[in-house]
Amino acid sequence: MTKFNEQYAINFLHLHRMGIDTHQEPVIYMRQDSYVCRAEGFGAQSRVCVSTANHSIIATVNMVTSDILSHKEVGLSESAWQLLNASEGEKAHFKHAKPADSMSSVRGKIYGTPFTDQSASEIITDITKGAYSDIQLSSFVTACADSKLTTKEVISLTRAMVSCGRTLDWGSLQVMDKHCVGGLPGNRTTPIVVAIVAASGLIMPKTSSRAITSPAGTADTMETLTPVTLSLNQIRSVVEKEGGCIAWGGAVSLSPADDILIRVEKALDLDSEGQLVASVLSKKIAAGSTDVLIDIPVGVTAKVRSLNYGRKLAKQLTETGNALGINVKTLFSDGLQPVGNGIGPALEARDILQVLKNHHRGPADLRERSITIAGEILEMGKAAPPGEGKRLAEHKLKSGEAWNKFQAICEAQGGLKEPPSANHHHCVSASKAGIVSYINNRVIAKLAKLAGAPAAPAAGLDFHVKLGDKVERETHIFTIHSEAPGELQYAIDFLNEHPGAVQIEEECI
Numbered sequence: 025m026t027k028f029n030e031q032y033a034i035n036f037l038h039l040h041r042m043g044i045d046t047h048q049e050p051v052i053y054m055r056q057d058s059y060v061c062r063a064e065g066f067g068a069q070s071r072v073c074v075s076t077a078n079h080s081i082i083a084t085v086n087m088v089t090s091d092i093l094s095h096k097e098v099g100l101s102e103s104a105w106q107l108l109n110a111s112e113g114e115k116a117h118f119k120h121a122k123p124a125d126s127m128s129s130v131r132g133k134i135y136g137t138p139f140t141d142q143s144a145s146e147i148i149t150d151i152t153k154g155a156y157s158d159i160q161l162s163s164f165v166t167a168c169a170d171s172k173l174t175t176k177e178v179i180s181l182t183r184a185m186v187s188c189g190r191t192l193d194w195g196s197l198q199v200m201d202k203h204c205v206g207g208l209p210g211n212r213t214t215p216i217v218v219a220i221v222a223a224s225g226l227i228m229p230k231t232s233s234r235a236i237t238s239p240a241g242t243a244d245t246m247e248t249l250t251p252v253t254l255s256l257n258q259i260r261s262v263v264e265k266e267g268g269c270i271a272w273g274g275a276v277s278l279s280p281a282d283d284i285l286i287r288v289e290k291a292l293d294l295d296s297e298g299q300l301v302a303s304v305l306s307k308k309i310a311a312g313s314t315d316v317l318i319d320i321p322v323g324v325t326a327k328v329r330s331l332n333y334g335r336k337l338a339k340q341l342t343e344t345g346n347a348l349g350i351n352v353k354t355l356f357s358d359g360l361q362p363v364g365n366g367i368g369p370a371l372e373a374r375d376i377l378q379v380l381k382n383h384h385r386g387p388a389d390l391r392e393r394s395i396t397i398a399g400e401i402l403e404m405g406k407a408a409p410p411g412e413g414k415r416l417a418e419h420k421l422k423s424g425e426a427w428n429k430f431q432a433i434c435e436a437q438g439g440l441k442e443p444p445s446a447n448h449h450h451c452v453s454a455s456k457a458g459i460v461s462y463i464n465n466r467v468i469a470k471l472a473k474l475a476g477a478p479a480a481p482a483a484g485l486d487f488h489v490k491l492g493d494k495v496e497r498e499t500h501i502f503t504i505h506s507e508a509p510g511e512l513q514y515a516i517d518f519l520n521e522h523p524g525a526v527q528i529e530e531e532c533i
Contacts, residue, residue, distance in 0.1 A: 053099030173298025185306035201313035207327030222268030231273035239472035251438035323359025368477035368484015370443035
C-alpha cells in the first residue's frame with residue numbers, strides 16, 4: 025500500500041446526526057483536535073468534500089472544542105445529512121474541496137465585467153453542485169442586485185439555470201402556466217386558475233413553490249387539501265388524466281440553482297430584478313411551458329412598488345421569454361392590500377374552496393382576480409377568442425365545471441381533504457369609527473408568520489375588512505389564528521408594536 029493510500033485508509037470519521045437546522049446549507053462539525061482536522065489542515069469555514077461509499081457532498085466546516093463529539097466522530101447538519109443520504113455511524117472520508125474557479129467571473133461582475141453565456145453557465149453549474157459557500161453565494165447575489173444585469177445577461181443566466189436541472193417535455197402540446205411576482209398576502213389564485221383552464225380543455229401542469237418570505241406559498245396551501253410532493257412521473261400521470269396539476273416544484277429539481285439562490289436572497293433581503301426574471305422563467309421553461317402569464321401586483325407595500333418599475337420588469341420578462349422560445353404576457357394588478365380573507369395555508373385553502381363552490385362567503389376579490397387571469401390564459405391558449413376569455417372563465421366557475429375539475433385533480437394527486445383549523449384566536453377591533461384607508465402588506469405578512477404560518481398550517485389571519493370599508497368603533501378588523509398560545513402571544517406583542525398595520529381615517533363631514 026502506498027503512503028497516500030495508507031493515509032486515506034485512516035482518514036475517516038464516523039457520521040453522527042446533530043439535528044441542527046442550518047437552513048439548507050450543508051455544514052459539518054469537527055473536533056479541532058481530531059486527527060483528520062490536523063492532518064488535512066481544516067479550519068473553521070473550510071470547504072470540504074465529504075465522501076461515503078455511495079455519496080459525496082461539499083460542506084462548510086464548523087469547529088468543535090468541547091466533548092460534544094468524540095475524536096472518531098464528525099457531526100452533520102440536517103441539510104448535510106439529507107444530501108449525503110447518510111446512516112448513523114457510517115464511515116466518511118474528507119479532503120479539501122476544489123476551489124470554484126467561476127468565482128473569478130463573479131468578482132469580474134462586481135468590477136463591471138458582464139456575464140457571458142460561458143461564465144453564467146460555469147457559475148450556475150458550480151452553484152448547483154454545491155461548490156459555493158454561503159459567503160460566495162452572497163457575493164453573487166449582491167453582484168446581481170438592483171438593476172445590475174442587462175437583458176443579455178439575464179438570458180444567459182436563465183438558460184444556464186434551465187440546463188442545470190431536470191425538464192419536462194410535453195411534446196408538441198401547448199402548455200399554459202402563470203406566475204405572480206408576489207408581495208400580496210392571501211393572493212392564492214393558482215388553484216382556481218388551474219381548475220378553470222383545465223376544465224376548458226387546455227394543459228396546465230403547475231409547479232409551485234413553498235413560502236419563502238410569505239405566510240404561505242401555493243404548495244403550502246394546496247398541501248392542506250391534497251398531496252403536492254409528486255415525482256415527475258406522477259405529475260405526468262395526473263396531467264395526462266386531468267389536464268392539470270398543482271404540485272410542489274422543489275420535489276422535482278426544476279432549476280435547482282434557483283432554490284439555493286432564493287435562500288440567500290431572503291437572508292440578505294436583496295431584490296434583483298434580473299435574478300427575479302431568471303428565477304421565474306427558468307422554472308417555467310424547465311416545466312415545459314410554452315405560454316406564461318405573469319401577474320405583477322403594484323403597490324407601496326407589494327414587491328413591485330411603482331408602475332415604472334413594473335413596466336421595466338415586464339419588458340425584461342417578455343424579452344427574455346422570447347429569446348428562450350416561450351410566449352410571455354404580463355398583467356398589472358392592484359397591489360395595495362391582501363387578497364381574499366384568509367392569510368396562511370388553511371385559511372387560504374378555505375377561500376379557494378368557497379370560490380370554487382360558488383359559496384356566498386367566497387371572497388369577491390379572489391374570485392375576480394382568478395377569472396381575470398384565467399381569462400387571459402384562455403385567450404393565449406386559443407380556447408376563447410380575443411375579449412371573450414373572462415366570460416368563458418366565469419362560466420366554467422359558475423357552472424361548477426371548475427369545481428369538478430379541481431376535485432378530479434386532487435383525487436388524481438392522492439385525494440381531497442378538509443384543511444385544518446386553529447384552536448387559539450384573537451380578534452382585533454377598530455379603535456375608532458371611520459374608513460379603512462391603508463393596509464401594510466409587509467406588516468400583515470409578518471404578523472401571520474409570527475402566528476405560526478406556514479409551518480403551522482392552520483395559523484394566520486382572517487381579514488374582515490377591505491380598503492374603503494366604513495367601520496364603527498369595535499368593528500372586527502381581523503382575527504389572528506394560532507395553533508399554540510405562545511405563537512398567538514408573539515403575534516399580539518408584534519401587533520402592539522406596529523399599531524399602524526391597518527389605518528382608519530375619520531370621515532369628513
